[in-house]
Amino acid sequence: MTTSSTSHHRDCGSPEHTWHRRLILQGIPAAGLAATSSFAGLFSVPALAEETRRQGKKCILLWLCGAPSQFETWDPKPGTPTSGPFSAIQTILPGVQVSQLMPKSAGIMDKLAVIRSMKTEPSEHFQGIDALTRGDTPRPPFTRPILGSVVAQQLGQLDSPVPQFVLLDPCPEGNEFKAFKAGNWAGWLGAEYGPVRAGGEYSIPNLLRPATISELEHQDRESLRRFLSRKFENDQRSEAAAGYNAAFARVQGLMSCAPLFDLDTLPEADRRRYGGGAFSQHALQARHLIENGSTFVMVANGMPWDNHVYQHEMHQMLVPELDNVIFQLLTDLEERGMLDDTLVIAMGEFGRTPWLNEARGRDHYPNAWSMMLAGGGIRGGVVYGATDPMGIDVAENEVDQRRLFATIFTALGIDPHAEYDIPDLPTFFHVEKSAEPIAELLV
Amino acid sequence: MPAIELKRTTNFRLPMAILGASLAADESTLLTGCMDGVYLSSVEAGTSTRVAQHSSYVSGVAWLPDQSHYLSAGYDGQMQWFDTATNKATRQQQIHEFWSWDMAVSPDGRLIASVTGQYLAGGYRYEPQPEREPSVVVLDAASGEILWKLPHVPSVQAVCFSPDSRYVAAGNLMGEVRIWDCNDGSLRSSWSTDEFTSWGIIKSHCYLGGIFAMRFTPDGQHLLLAGMGPMHDPMAGNGKQLWQKWAWQQEQPDKVAQINKDDGGEGLMEALAIHPQKPIFAMGGRLRGGDWNAALFDLNSGERLATLKTGYRVTGLQFSADGNRLIVTGTQGQPKPSREGSWEPFGRVEFYELG
Numbered sequence: 001m002t003t004s005s006t007s008h009h010r011d012c013g014s015p016e017h018t019w020h021r022r023l024i025l026q027g028i029p030a031a032g033l034a035a036t037s038s039f040a041g042l043f044s045v046p047a048l049a050e051e052t053r054r055q056g057k058k059c060i061l062l063w064l065c066g067a068p069s070q071f072e073t074w075d076p077k078p079g080t081p082t083s084g085p086f087s088a089i090q091t092i093l094p095g096v097q098v099s100q101l102m103p104k105s106a107g108i109m110d111k112l113a114v115i116r117s118m119k120t121e122p123s124e125h126f127q128g129i130d131a132l133t134r135g136d137t138p139r140p141p142f143t144r145p146i147l148g149s150v151v152a153q154q155l156g157q158l159d160s161p162v163p164q165f166v167l168l169d170p171c172p173e174g175n176e177f178k179a180f181k182a183g184n185w186a187g188w189l190g191a192e193y194g195p196v197r198a199g200g201e202y203s204i205p206n207l208l209r210p211a212t213i214s215e216l217e218h219q220d221r222e223s224l225r226r227f228l229s230r231k232f233e234n235d236q237r238s239e240a241a242a243g244y245n246a247a248f249a250r251v252q253g254l255m256s257c258a259p260l261f262d263l264d265t266l267p268e269a270d271r272r273r274y275g276g277g278a279f280s281q282h283a284l285q286a287r288h289l290i291e292n293g294s295t296f297v298m299v300a301n302g303m304p305w306d307n308h309v310y311q312h313e314m315h316q317m318l319v320p321e322l323d324n325v326i327f328q329l330l331t332d333l334e335e336r337g338m339l340d341d342t343l344v345i346a347m348g349e350f351g352r353t354p355w356l357n358e359a360r361g362r363d364h365y366p367n368a369w370s371m372m373l374a375g376g377g378i379r380g381g382v383v384y385g386a387t388d389p390m391g392i393d394v395a396e397n398e399v400d401q402r403r404l405f406a407t408i409f410t411a412l413g414i415d416p417h418a419e420y421d422i423p424d425l426p427t428f429f430h431v432e433k434s435a436e437p438i439a440e441l442l443v
Numbered sequence: 444m445p446a447i448e449l450k451r452t453t454n455f456r457l458p459m460a461i462l463g464a465s466l467a468a469d470e471s472t473l474l475t476g477c478m479d480g481v482y483l484s485s486v487e488a489g490t491s492t493r494v495a496q497h498s499s500y501v502s503g504v505a506w507l508p509d510q511s512h513y514l515s516a517g518y519d520g521q522m523q524w525f526d527t528a529t530n531k532a533t534r535q536q537q538i539h540e541f542w543s544w545d546m547a548v549s550p551d552g553r554l555i556a557s558v559t560g561q562y563l564a565g566g567y568r569y570e571p572q573p574e575r576e577p578s579v580v581v582l583d584a585a586s587g588e589i590l591w592k593l594p595h596v597p598s599v600q601a602v603c604f605s606p607d608s609r610y611v612a613a614g615n616l617m618g619e620v621r622i623w624d625c626n627d628g629s630l631r632s633s634w635s636t637d638e639f640t641s642w643g644i645i646k647s648h649c650y651l652g653g654i655f656a657m658r659f660t661p662d663g664q665h666l667l668l669a670g671m672g673p674m675h676d677p678m679a680g681n682g683k684q685l686w687q688k689w690a691w692q693q694e695q696p697d698k699v700a701q702i703n704k705d706d707g708g709e710g711l712m713e714a715l716a717i718h719p720q721k722p723i724f725a726m727g728g729r730l731r732g733g734d735w736n737a738a739l740f741d742l743n744s745g746e747r748l749a750t751l752k753t754g755y756r757v758t759g760l761q762f763s764a765d766g767n768r769l770i771v772t773g774t775q776g777q778p779k780p781s782r783e784g785s786w787e788p789f790g791r792v793e794f795y796e797l798g
Contacts, residue, residue, distance in 0.1 A: 066646060081459065081479070081777070081786055085500045085518040085542070173645045175676075200567075200648075276572075277564030278648055304647035309680035309711070313598070313651060317562045317569070355777035356460070358756045359680050359711075359729055390780070 056155035057376045057412045058290045058338075061147065061298040062283065062325065062346040065129065065177045066306030067369075069352035069362050072099045072315040073322075074370035075116045075387055082354035082390045084362075085312050096383050101319035104327035105372075110381040111330055111339075112374045113441045117385020117394040120350060120366045120401055125176035125306065128349030128366065133180075134187070135405030136432050142425070143187035146195075147408065148296040150430065153193045154414045155295050162257050162293035163196035168282035170200020171302025188425055195298065198261045199282050260292055261285075274328050275321055277301075283325040287332055290342055305348055309359040322346065330374055339375045343411050347371035354391045368394045371404070377411025379443050402435035410437040444741045447723075447749040448798030449769065455489030457482055457790030460774030463503040463546075464759040464792070468510050475772060476501030477790055481515045481523075483530070484792065494530045497521055503546035503557070507584060514584075516543035516557050524587065536587050540576050544600045548584060549608035554625060555582045556604065556611045560597025562650070568642070569649035571596055571616060579613045581625060591628040595621055598653070601668075605659045612666055612691075614654030616640065620666065622691060634696040638672060639685065645676035652677060655713035658724070660742060665699065666691050669712040669726050681709045681731050686740070702740075706747045708733015716760040716769070723748065725769055727757030737771055739797075755791045769795045 069084070071077060076088035076099045088097040091109040098106050105112065121137070122128040131137050134144040145153070148165040156164030167181075174181065186194040259265050263281055266288060274284040279301040286297035307314045326346060333339040351369025352362030368387045374380060385397035406416040409430055416431040463476035466486075473484040480496035481504060497517030506513045512533065516522045520539035523532050539559035546557040557580050565572035577592030578599040593613070601614045610631060612622045618639040622632040640652045656669040665688050672683035684707035688700040709732030716725045727737030735750035737757050751771070759772035775789040 081780075085478075087498060087519075171646075171648050175646055177646075275564055276566045277569050278567050280564065281567060302643075302646050302648060304643070304649060306646055306678055309678055310651050313562065314647070314649075314678070316598075317564055317649065320561075321564050355779055358774065358776035359731070360756075361678075361680075390784075392780070 056295070058155070058294070058342045059148075059151050059296045059376070059408075059412060060283075060286045060290060060329065060342065060344045061296070062322070062344065063133075063298050063300040064305050064322065064346060064348035065174065065300050066125070066303035067128070067348035067350045067352060067364060068305045068318070068322075069307070069311065069315060070116070070368070070370040070387075071352070071354070071362075071391060072101060072312075072319055074098055074102075074114045074372060075391055076100075077354075077389065077391050080390045082392070084356070086315075093381055093383065099319060101316065102323040104323045108327060108330060111334075112326075112372055112380055113378050113382040113384065114370060114372050115384045115399050115404070115438075115441075116370045116387055117397045117399050118351070118366075118369045118371055118404070119394045119398045120369075123350065123364045123366050125303070125349060125364075126180055128364075129177060129180045131401050132347065132349045132404075135401055135430075142428070143184045144428065145187035145189040145193065146185045147405070148195055148298050149186040149189050149193040150409075150414070151296040151412060153189050155412065157293075157295075158192065160293055162260065162289070164295040165193065165195045166286075166289055166294050166297045167195035167197045167300065168199040168285055168297060169197065169300040169302070170278045170282070171300075174302040175306075177300070177303045188420065188422055188428070199285070200278055257292075260289055275324050277321050279304075280321055280325050280328075283329055287329060291336065291338070307352070308357065308361040308363055311352070311356065311361040313360075326372070326374070333375060341376050343376035343378060343408065344374045345372070345408065368392065373408070373411070373441065377413065377443055379441055382441055384438060384440055397438075399438065400435075402431050402433060403438060406431045406435045406437040407441055410442055444723075444744070444746060444748060447739055449739075449749050449751060449795040450798060451793055452768070452796050453486060453489070453792070453794035455484070455491075455792050456788040457484070457491050457792065458786070458788045459790055460500075460758075460777070461772045461790040461792070462500060462758050462774075463505075463515075464761065464770065464772035465505045465513070466761055466763065466770050467506055468508075468764070470763055470768075473770070473772075473792060474504045474506060474513050475790070475792070476504040476515055476517070481525075486794070489792075495523060495525065495532060497523070499542075502543055505546065505548040505555075507548060508550070508552035514546070514548065514555065516546040518542040520559065522546070522555070522557060522582070522587075534587050536582075538580050538582065538589070541597075544598065545602045547602050547604055547611075549604040549611075549625070550606055551608040553584055554590070554604065554608060554611070555584045556580065556602045556613075557582075558595070558599040558602040558613050560595065560599045560615070562598045562616055564649070571598070571650065578615070579611070579621075579623070581611055581623075581628075591623070591625070593621070593623050593628065593630075595619070601654050601657045603657045603659060605663045606661055607663060610659070610663075612657055612659070614639075614657050614668060616650055616653035618653055618670075620654065620657070620668065620689070620691075620696075622666070632691050632696055634689070634691075636668070636687065636698065638687070638701075639668065639670035641673045641675075641677040641682065643675075643677045646678055647676075650677075652682065652711075655711065655728075656715040656726075658715045658717050660688075661717060664692060665689060667715055667717075667724060669715050669728070671709075671711040671728075672707075679731075680711060680729070682711070683707045684710055684712050684726075684728065684733070684736075686712065686715070686726050688745070700745045703745060703747065706738075708735060710736055714757050714760040716762055717742070718762050718766050719764060720766045725760045725762070727751075727753075727760050727771065727773075729756040739769075749797075751795070753791070753793065755789075767797055769797060771795065 091106040152165035350366035459478040499518035524534040578595035579593035712728035722742035730736035
């Protein structure tokens with residue numbers, strides 16, 4: 001893996017990377033001296049780059065919660081009664097158009113794969129979010145882990161101080177998404193595979209060591225706490241103590257990585273390039289986290305796409321923001337040599353109705369909708385599936401959430417048909433019903 | 444002022460949503476701007492003919508006062524002039540890069556104004572970006588020459604002229620009103636009210652709403668604004684039906700009246716009309732909660748005089764020249780197509796007699 005200028009990155013200062021510095025200084029002095037100024041620099045050392053590659057692929061999920069309109073994004077229907085007010089523009093792929101609100105994506109369609117034939121069942125948000133983030137509908141009392149948890153478990157490094165699964169979402173509310181966020185994300189994988197949440201009001205508090213405590217004192221306190229807790233855990237066979245220890249370990253890791261969660265540490269030029277909105281800023285932060293060791297970052301911003309009213313007023317703002325985020329993210333990842341290893345997904349929980357309601361809105365529509373994938377393991381320049389002339393139903397190559405997840409897992413190098421190996425758990429697979437990945441979308 | 448009875452006398456439909464309407468001076472023909480083009484309708488027969496199209500929705504239409512021409516403006520940013528005698532377009536002019544949200548013809552027929560602006564995320568809290576093109580354009584109605592390009596903050600969603608045609612006012616997403624002198628393009632007044640705009644807390648951290656209709660009072664001293672009160676969740680569309688009346692000519696513009704607290708239900712108000720003789724105005728829009736979506740008010744006292752529950756979203760209101768009729772236009776929700784692929788008409792036109 002190669003990276004560009006070190007000015008884009010900051011060392012999170014974690015002990016793990018201190019160890020890396022020592023390794024470099026001891027074993028690979030010539031390369032190491034030049035590389036210690038940043039995380040990215042570390043990866044320019046061949047041995048470490050190979051180690052990083054071995055660690056597997058990464059994923060950024062641009063979670064378009066509330067459900068965007070396919071007509072105003074990837075599947076415009078110009079000249080039809082369902083088209084809406086925005087026109088369609090030609091992309092660099094012959095014969096392929098997208099909404100006029102997506103000129104930047106139109107110019108990099110050779111890097112994108114768009115599925116225009118999503119057809120799913122849930123038509124309400126909570127159920128839709130559940131199905132499209134977990135890959136299947138519920139089977140109580142068992143809770144299937146969310147995509148980020150599976151990817152973190154399969155590809156992440158649990159011993160890394162950098163959180164492997166991060167949710168960036170500044171909106172504390174979100175209606176059904178709020179309820180969903182309050183639920184069990186990691187499911188049967190266990191809480192250690194749940195996300196660390198950050199962003200906006202969810203800036204992680206108290207991550208910085210108080211100035212009144214020296215680093216030495218801090219380490220001494222932690223050593224004492226760890227010794228006593230472990231002793232208690234061992235003496236009492238206490239699962240609770242083990243849980244506390246795991247939580248402390250996580251906090252220790254977070255403290256060492258605090259700069260990764262500080263938007264203000266990101267270069268101003270990058271921040272301007274991504275755009276001012278919270279979603280854009282957190283997409284940039286997602287890139288930064290992925291560069292520095294996170295495995296799965298989910299970027300959300302409440303539930304802004306649920307435009308039952310003000311459909312066009314909202315989409316005129318949200319879609320250009322998404323368009324720019326996709327362009328900047330893929331361009332950055334490509335420039336850094338990370339695109340082949342980083343899967344970028346942009347989707348919501350369903351689509352919007354072809355017809356407009358009285359309140360100038362589009363309502364929920366799972367029958368025929370679109371989403372996008374790009375990067376790691378995905379073949380660019382593919383538009384898969386199609387809808388009928390007015391976008392009312394899928395006309396060819398129907399895709400449900402299982403096939404989508406089979407495709408995502410395969411692109412990430414995860415066997416979609418592998419069984420979860422968890423004691424006392426009934427037979428569950430990464431993807432149920434032997435759903436096959438979409439071969440046309442895979443590299 | 445005594446309550447007014449409204450009696451429906453005319454009712455017909457157009458194929459798709461009506462976003463703008465204007466009754467001809469002889470009151471026999473209704474000009475409408477719809478999602479799918481410009482229509483002329485016979486009021487008596489209730490029949491309609493599409494005479495032109497834009498490449499997107501038609502957002503506004505108007506007759507020139509001498510009735511020689513009529514105009515349309517659309518979400519394609521284009522304005523079209525039509526010869527009334529032939530119904531042929533005599534001029535097509537691109538006046539905005541983005542939509543024409545609203546347009547107006549000055550009472551003397553000399554000027555046309557159109558407003559535009561795309562709401563784009565500017566800051567972390569989704570403050571609007573500065574305009575990328577002039578948000579307000581004033582044209583010579585006869586020649587189409589652009590006389591003034593005036594700055595505002597996008598999106599600018601409503602525009603109107605003063606009764607003496609001297610001033611043009613425009614209101615935006617953020618509840619900011621700007622008024623310019625059409626003689627020299629100078630800004631004469633500006634103020635903000637945050638009572639029409641919502642910042643989403645529940646679902647969306649961004650701004651929505653704003654001023655959707657505005658009219659000067661006949662004496663030119665006041666400006667009426669219409670829209671919807673702020674909401675926690677703008678996408679619920681459940682803000683209070685709202686009008687405000689502002690004295691704008693003083694150094695510090697002052698809100699002198701607004702809808703009585705108990706008179707308003709919930710829903711976005713996007714149409715205003717001033718009665719030609721009496722101190723009465725009409726406001727209409729969408730019913731989200733409550734028992735009316737169009738109503739008449741006393742211009743002086745603010746008292747509500749009559750209500751309508753139309754069963755569709757009102758996008759246009761106009762009084763007949765004699766003030767005896769109220770023309771209400773709008774749209775129902777777009778229905779699902781039939782199995783054969785046809786669509787039931789959902790643009791609505793109604794005429795009401797004022798008792």
